[in-house]
Each structure stands twice: as C-alpha cells, then as structure tokens.
Amino acid sequence: MGEKQFRGQALSWQVQGGVIELALHRAPCNELGSLSLGELEQFASALDDLEKDASALILFSELKCGFCAGADLRELYERSQAMEKAEAARGVRDFLERIHRVLNRIDTAPLTTIAAVHGVTFGGGFELALVCDLIIADKMARFCFPELRLGLIPGFGGIPRLKRDLGNAVVRDLLLTGRSFNATKAQQIGLVSQVVSEGEALRAARATAAQIGKFDRQTAVAAKQFIKPVPHDELRREIDVFCELFSRPAVQAGLRRFVESTDAQPYLP
Amino acid sequence: MRSPICPENAALLEISREFRVTHMQTTDQTLDEILTLAAAHFKVPREKLSPDADFFKALGIDSLQTLDLLTRLENHFHVELPDYELQGVTDFRTLAAKIQARL
Numbered sequence: 285m286g287e288k289q290f291r292g293q294a295l296s297w298q299v300q301g302g303v304i305e306l307a308l309h310r311a312p313c314n315e316l317g318s319l320s321l322g323e324l325e326q327f328a329s330a331l332d333d334l335e336k337d338a339s340a341l342i343l344f345s346e347l348k349c350g351f352c353a354g355a356d357l358r359e360l361y362e363r364s365q366a367m368e369k370a371e372a373a374r375g376v377r378d379f380l381e382r383i384h385r386v387l388n389r390i391d392t393a394p395l396t397t398i399a400a401v402h403g404v405t406f407g408g409g410f411e412l413a414l415v416c417d418l419i420i421a422d423k424m425a426r427f428c429f430p431e432l433r434l435g436l437i438p439g440f441g442g443i444p445r446l447k448r449d450l451g452n453a454v455v456r457d458l459l460l461t462g463r464s465f466n467a468t469k470a471q472q473i474g475l476v477s478q479v480v481s482e483g484e485a486l487r488a489a490r491a492t493a494a495q496i497g498k499f500d501r502q503t504a505v506a507a508k509q510f511i512k513p514v515p516h517d518e519l520r521r522e523i524d525v526f527c528e529l530f531s532r533p534a535v536q537a538g539l540r541r542f543v544e545s546t547d548a549q550p551y552l553p
Numbered sequence: 554m555r556s557p558i559c560p561e562n563a564a565l566l567e568i569s570r571e572f573r574v575t576h577m578q579t580t581d582q583t584l585d586e587i588l589t590l591a592a593a594h595f596k597v598p599r600e601k602l603s604p605d606a607d608f609f610k611a612l613g614i615d616s617l618q619t620l621d622l623l624t625r626l627e628n629h630f631h632v633e634l635p636d637y638e639l640q641g642v643t644d645f646r647t648l649a650a651k652i653q654a655r656l
Contacts, residue, residue, distance in 0.1 A: 313617070349617050404617060424624050428636075463635045466624050550616055 288334065290327070294320040297327055297334070303493045304334050304341040304395070313349040316408045316440075317356030321383055328389045339501055340493035341390070341397045343416060344486050350403025351425070352412055355440070361539040369531070376530050380439050380523045387441050391415040391514055394505040396496045400489035401425045402482070406464070411442035414449070417508065420492065421467035421476045422485040428464035434538035439526040444518035450474055578656055583630070584649035590629055591622065591645070604646040632656060 289298045294310035306327060308314040316324075335341075345351045364372040390397060399413035402422040410427050413419050431438050437459070446455045454473050458465070470476040480488045496504065529535060542550055584604055592599040595612040602611055614622065626648075627634055632655040642648050 404620060423628055424621065426620055426624050461635070461637070463637060464620065464623075465633070466627050468628070469633060547616070 290323075290330065292323040292326070294323045295327065297330070299334055299338055301494070302337065302339050302497045303490070304331075304338045306341065306343045307346050308344070308352060309346040311347065313353035313404055314345055314347060314351070314409065315353055315356035315358075316383070316412070317359040318379070320356070321379065321386070324386045325382065328386045331389060331393060335393060335395055338395055339497045339499075339504065341393060341395045341416075342400055342486070342489045342493055343397070343412065344400040344489065345402070348403070350409070351399070351401040351405040352409025353404050354407025354409050354411075354430075357434070357539055358543050361536075361543050364536065364539070373527060373531055377523065377527050380526060383440050384519060384523065387412070387415045388514055388516075388519070391441075391445075391512070392509075394501075394508070396493070396504060396508065398489045398492060400485040402485050407431060407438060407442075408440045411438055411440035411445070414442055414445040417512065418477045418492065419470070419475060420478045420480065420485050420489045421470060422480055422482050423467050424482050425467040425470070425476075425485070426464050427458075427466075427470055427475070428462070429458050430462050430464075432459065432462050434542060435532060435534040436529050436538075437522070437526055439522065441519050441522065443522060444515040446475075447518070448513070448515050578653070580649055580653045583653050583656070584645060586629065587626065587645055587649055587652070590625060594622075594625060602645065604649075605644050607643045608645055608648065609643060626652060630656060 290296055294314070295306060295308050297304060297306045299305075308320075310320055314320070360376075363375060367375065396418070397416040398418045398420060399416040400420050401413055402425050405413055405421075405425055406428045407430055410429060413427075429438050429442060437443065443455060443459065446458070450473060454475075457463075467476055467479045471479050478488055478492070588602045588604070589599060591597070591608065591612055592602055595614065595618070597612055602608075608614070608622075609619070612618070612622075623634060623636070623639065626632075630652050632652060634651065634655065638651055639648070642651060
C-alpha cells in the first residue's frame with residue numbers, strides 16, 4: 285500500500301483533485317544520486333495505489349535553479365574513487381538498472397504525465413522530463429545532453445526516448461555537439477508542447493491536467509498505450525554502452541575535471 | 554521567486570526590440586541593449602557596466618546565472634547562441650559581436 289502523501293529529502297508527492305504532483309526539491313539543483321533514486325523507487329511503488337485515484341501526474345521542481353541538473357556527478361566520482369574498478373562498474377550498472385525500472389514505470393503509467401520545467405533541465409534531468417507524455421516549459425528553461433564531455437553517453441534512457449519522440453537528426457545535434465538550447469527551440473523541434481511565461485509552467489501544467497481529467501480514463505490509457513511504446517531493446521543497449529564507456533580511465537579524468545571545475549560553462553569540454 | 558525586469562526597463566527593452574526589427578541594428582545598439590538587460594536583471598547600476606568589463610565579475614554571476622543570461626539574451630534578440638561559440642567570451646563587447654553575427 286503506497287502513501288498518498290510523502291515529504292522526503294529529495295522529493296515529495298501528493299494527490300489533489302485527481303492529479304498526482306511529484307515535486308523535486310533536493311539542493312543544489314535536484315541532482316539525481318542514491319538519495320533521489322531511493323525516493324523515486326518509493327514513489328514508483330506508491331504509484332500502484334496513487335494512480336487508482338488520478339488521471340494525470342505532474343513532475344516539477346520547487347527549486348529556483350531549474351528542473352534538474354542531472355545525475356549527481358560528485359557522488360558518482362567520489363563513490364567510484366572509493367571502490368575497486370570492478371566494484372565501481374557493478375555499482376554503476378546497478379544504479380542504471382534501478383533508475384531505468386523507475387523511469388519505465390513512470391513512462392508507462394496509465395496516467396497522462398506532464399513535466400513542468402524551468403531553468404536547468406540537463407542530462408539526467410532532461411531524461412526525467414523525457415519520460416513524460418508532455419513537457420510544458422517556462423521560457424527560461426534550458427535543455428542539454430552534456431554527457432559526451434565526460435566520455436559518456438546519457439544513461440537514464442535519454443537517447444532512445446528522444447529518438448522515439450523526435451527525429452534522429454535532432455538527437456545527433458544535441459548529443460554530438462553537447463550544446464544547450466532554450467524552450468523556444470525545444471518547441472520548434474516538437475519536444476515541448478507549450479512555452480509559457482517565467483514561473484508559469486506549473487500553473488499551465490495544472491490547467492492541462494484539469495482538462496485531461498475530463499476525458500474517459502480508459503480511452504486515454506488505450507490511446508497512450510497505442511502511441512507511446514517503450515523502446516526496451518534500445519534502453520537495454522544504452523545501459524551496456526554506458527557501462528562499456530564508464531570502464532575507461534578517461535571517464536574518471538572527466539568526472540574529476542567536472543567536480544573540480546570553477547568554469548562558467550562546466551558542462552562544456 | 555525570480556527577479557523580474559522592472560516595468561520601466563521592460564518597456565524600454567520592448568521599444569528597443571521593435572526598433573531593431575524595423576531598422577538595421579548596429580553592434581553598438583546590440584551592446585547597449587545587452588548592458589541594459591544585464592543591469593536590469595542582475596540589479597547592477599547600468600552606469601557601472603562598461604563594454605569591455607568582464608561580465609562574470611561585473612555582474613557577479615555563477616555558472617547557473619550564466620545560463621540564465623544566455624537564455625535571456627536569446628529570448629530578447631530572438632537568436633540561437635550555441636554555448637561553444639561563447640566559450641572564453643568574458644566581455645560585453647565580444648558578446649555583442651557574437652549576437653550581432655546572428656541577427
């Protein structure tokens with residue numbers, strides 16, 4: 285039996301008027317590490333119960349900096365430094381397997397899911413938004429896949445999901461240049477469904493969720509299942525490629541550079 | 554709560570944007586708009602910002618605020634500025650030239 289309301293250290297959820305709201309609030313910018321993953325797993329378990337009373341799910345951040353800055357690279361670096369190479373590799377694969385299970389659960393939830401994003405939506409944060417059916421962005425939102433600077437690829441399902449939703453050329457542009465882009469561009473390429481004024485993404489998401497609640501639930505679920513297949517094979521392959529790359533010494537050097545960086549654009553090589 | 558640009562400055566910026574749309578924008582005009590926008594958003598007196606100043610120091614901004622500035626500039630000038638084109642750019646004048654090249 286899941287909890288209807290939860291307030292954790294990294295995230296919180298509640299159900300109100302048929303809408304589940306999942307709020308991220310781990311400073312400095314919702315980095316996804318072991319703490320966030322544990323609470324996301326609790327949320328995934330609670331979903332079985334929560335979704336009985338809901339038609340929509342909204343993901344948003346309570347922090348000013350943005351939606352989510354991605355994986356907790358400081359934790360990844362420190363943990364991998366403290367372990368033998370083989371043990372670190374096992375730890376990374378285990379982390380990826382666990383977060384994929386959570387994200388696949390949200391991706392396929394029998395709900396219409398909305399990411400309401402603002403500010404930094406980078407790396408794993410971008411991948412978290414990509415599991416949702418709709419992305420509503422405030423005009424200051426910024427998206428990026430910066431993983432190549434570390435000698436890695438995105439590991440939380442970002443490439444297969446972006447490829448599912450958009451063209452391969454867009455994926456190559458974002459992945460291979462590592463550049464960030466704004467909400468207007470994201471809407472032009474079809475990633476974002478609505479761009480709203482600064483600070484208005486959550487309000488717009490709530491209005492959209494209220495509209496969604498008017499549809500017959502069973503029909504909405506059937507429509508989602510028909511239109512949104514989970515790219516399981518590519519997701520599995522992504523974990524393998526990530527783990528192959530992670531075993532190279534260049535990755536540790538890249539992580540160290542990032543952790544120690546005081547650069548204004550630390551996400552660039 | 555994010556700090557909004559005050560209505561007076563917002564009105565000036567909008568007039569400036571309309572002027573740019575209907576007239577050929579010069580690099581000096583672009584530079585002036587950048588300085589006005591940066592001063593208004595980061596709450597620094599406009600007269601304290603010089604074209605050749607290091608904007609990280611002049612505005613006192615960190616990496617997240619740098620992204621914020623980049624997005625505000627893109628939204629204001631209706632241009633796309635790839636991050637790598639701005640790598641190593643630290644002064645307002647060079648920033649204006651980069652934006653001017655994309656207007």
